Amino acid sequence: MSSEEVAQLDEFSEDWQAQAVCKDEHEVFNATFDICDTKRREKSREQYVIERQIENAAKAICRRCVVRVACLDYAIDNEEKFGVWGGMNTEERTEYAKQAQSKKRNYM
Numbered sequence: 001m002s003s004e005e006v007a008q009l010d011e012f013s014e015d016w017q018a019q020a021v022c023k024d025e026h027e028v029f030n031a032t033f034d035i036c037d038t039k040r041r042e043k044s045r046e047q048y049v050i051e052r053q054i055e056n057a058a059k060a061i062c063r064r065c066v067v068r069v070a071c072l073d074y075a076i077d078n079e080e081k082f083g084v085w086g087g088m089n090t091e092e093r094t095e096y097a098k099q100a101q102s103k104k105r106n107y108m
């Protein structure tokens with residue numbers, strides 16, 4: 001599938017979740033929902049490393065996913081607070097959304 005076809009699929013598919021690569025990877029993605037970055041300062045170094053490993057495993061799966069853009073848009077639109085969506089963790093999505101808003105404002 002070409003990158004143009006992937007982009008079109010992401011943009012127009014109403015059933016993107018049916019095409020999600022992670023639908024058979026519940027263990028990894030469910031583990032990402034237990035990670036709470038707002039309490040990072042309270043975590044031990046060992047816990048922090050384990051959580052990054054879990055996130056990286058999920059992100060590696062996302063890199064193979066053809067509906068990554070739709071997934072990321074969904075998570076941002078619905079203000080998903082936990083987990084990896086569209087290859088980004090909560091902090092990354094927050095930063096991405098801020099930058100997108102800033103670009104939109106500068107464009108107007």
Ligand code: SF4
Nearest residue numbers: 020022062065071086
């Ligand atoms: S981008 Fe990642 S979280 Fe989103 S549907 Fe694909 S595999 Fe799942």
